Amino acid sequence: MNNAIGSRFLNSSCVCRRVLKIGSVRLLVPHQHDAAHSQRNVMTAHSMFPPVRELSPKIRCSQWTEIQRQLSGRAGGTMNVFDRTMKRRQKKWAASLQDGDKYDYLRDEVGSRVADRVYDITRTFPLALDIGCGKSHIAEHLHKEVVEQLFLTDISEKSLRNTRESEIPTHCVMADEEFLPFKENTFDLVVSSLSLHWINDLPGALRQINQVLKPDGAFIGAMVGGETLYELRCALQLAELEREGGFSPHVSPYTAVTDLGNLLGQAGFSMLTVDIDEIQVHYPGILEVMSDLQGMGESNCAWNRKSMLHRDTILAAAAIYQEMYGSENGSVPATFEILYMIGWKPHDSQAKPAKRGSANVSFGDLSKIGQPSTKDKS
Amino acid sequence: MSGTNVWTRSRERMRRFPELFAQCSGEAAAYGKCVTATTTGRQELRKDLCGQEGSEVDHSAQHISAGHIVHSAGHIVK
Numbered sequence: 001m002n003n004a005i006g007s008r009f010l011n012s013s014c015v016c017r018r019v020l021k022i023g024s025v026r027l028l029v030p031h032q033h034d035a036a037h038s039q040r041n042v043m044t045a046h047s048m049f050p051p052v053r054e055l056s057p058k059i060r061c062s063q064w065t066e067i068q069r070q071l072s073g074r075a076g077g078t079m080n081v082f083d084r085t086m087k088r089r090q091k092k093w094a095a096s097l098q099d100g101d102k103y104d105y106l107r108d109e110v111g112s113r114v115a116d117r118v119y120d121i122t123r124t125f126p127l128a129l130d131i132g133c134g135k136s137h138i139a140e141h142l143h144k145e146v147v148e149q150l151f152l153t154d155i156s157e158k159s160l161r162n163t164r165e166s167e168i169p170t171h172c173v174m175a176d177e178e179f180l181p182f183k184e185n186t187f188d189l190v191v192s193s194l195s196l197h198w199i200n201d202l203p204g205a206l207r208q209i210n211q212v213l214k215p216d217g218a219f220i221g222a223m224v225g226g227e228t229l230y231e232l233r234c235a236l237q238l239a240e241l242e243r244e245g246g247f248s249p250h251v252s253p254y255t256a257v258t259d260l261g262n263l264l265g266q267a268g269f270s271m272l273t274v275d276i277d278e279i280q281v282h283y284p285g286i287l288e289v290m291s292d293l294q295g296m297g298e299s300n301c302a303w304n305r306k307s308m309l310h311r312d313t314i315l316a317a318a319a320i321y322q323e324m325y326g327s328e329n330g331s332v333p334a335t336f337e338i339l340y341m342i343g344w345k346p347h348d349s350q351a352k353p354a355k356r357g358s359a360n361v362s363f364g365d366l367s368k369i370g371q372p373s374t375k376d377k378s
Numbered sequence: 379m380s381g382t383n384v385w386t387r388s389r390e391r392m393r394r395f396p397e398l399f400a401q402c403s404g405e406a407a408a409y410g411k412c413v414t415a416t417t418t419g420r421q422e423l424r425k426d427l428c429g430q431e432g433s434e435v436d437h438s439a440q441h442i443s444a445g446h447i448v449h450s451a452g453h454i455v456k
Contacts, residue, residue, distance in 0.1 A: 287392065287396050312432065319409045323413070
């Protein structure tokens with residue numbers, strides 16, 4: 001078990017940032033040299049890479065965001081939708097709230113349903129991993145007979161320090177879901193509840209989960225998807241269109257349930273099970289919806305997010321939400337569509353489709369199933 | 379977090395929004411009906427299509443929030 005990387009993350013996130021800064025300056029220097037230092041003597045070619053100290057004050061805040069955005073997307077053209085640093089900061093803020101427990105209702109509910117699915121598999125798992133655990137909402141429902149040892153990972157250190165009590169011995173590792181610091185073929189069970197929807201490279205992350213699983217290991221995940229928060233999205237879109245003339249996305253893009261089967265298949269899982277659950281929560285108004293999402297640590301962190309909402313847009317969105325989706329007593333619903341997925345790492349002991357030509361009964365015998373055989377009557 | 383900054387002040391203002399909205403419910407309902415009518419009708423939603431209703435909501439909200447400020451200042455003076 002390679003925990004060295006995990007503990008390094010825990011101790012100093014600033015190390016990563018410093019390395020990133022130096023690296024980014026070195027990368028950007030050629031362009032800056034052309035634009036900003038064009039007056040310099042061209043003969044001084046040896047000063048193509050001036051020392052870091054000289055250039056770092058020249059990189060303004062807006063450029064730094066752009067540098068971060070380009071560097072955080074990996075080579076190969078993977079999607080880069082979410083700002084993971086921002087998400088870590090939001091989760092840290094949410095975990096340090098005094099009354100943070102009152103926002104846990106959704107996570108608790110989904111955690112208990114994932115634990116139900118773990119119980120459905122009548123096996124004991126010696127080693128399990130919980131990815132993006134938050135305050136560990138699944139482990140409190142599990143018993144030692146089902147899972148003997150549990151590793152909890154999350155990108156936010158603060159939530160790992162406030163995990164719920166569980167009777168299973170747990171180890172906390174601070175790790176990013178896209179860069180799992182574990183060896184191959186380690187875990188018998190990987191669970192994940194409501195954290196996969198912030199991953200930039202979902203196929204890559206699912207492949208890594210497949211790698212850390214032992215053969216005949218199971219992955220049980222729950223992620224928000226499909227038509228989640230469509231009421232909020234529509235209300236904000238209409239309000240912005242009417243008040244400001246255009247709109248920008250405020251709700252992050254979700255995976256459709258039809259894509260999930262393909263994703264899991266490409267990652268190498270077999271015997272897939274995908275189902276949808278719809279949880280509708282009623283709130284007094286749009287502002288309570290948004291503040292609860294913020295308290296859960298689910299604020300928007302897409303790169304293309306607008307940094308503010310105008311007051312008239314908020315009032316307009318509240319009016320539209322109430323009118324389009326409100327109920328008689330004045331409350332408004334917010335829909336959370338949770339996609340549950342179960343996938344297995346292939347193993348020889350798993351049932352495979354029968355070989356062609358191995359049938360020993362004929363389809364013509366189907367019609368005789370309902371009739372009792374004459375031999376048994378005596 | 380030391381003292382008040384722009385974020386704590388704006389969060390404080392945001393906290394008053396639900397009650398502002400509750401008191402402007404009449405104008406808000408009119409605005410809401412105007413906008414939802416465009417989603418079912420043929421008209422595309424343009425900027426300020428429901429401008430009149432929208433400005434009514436804004437005026438009503440400003441009026442009520444101004445009343446709040448005067449009210450709370452009165453308490454402090456007393």
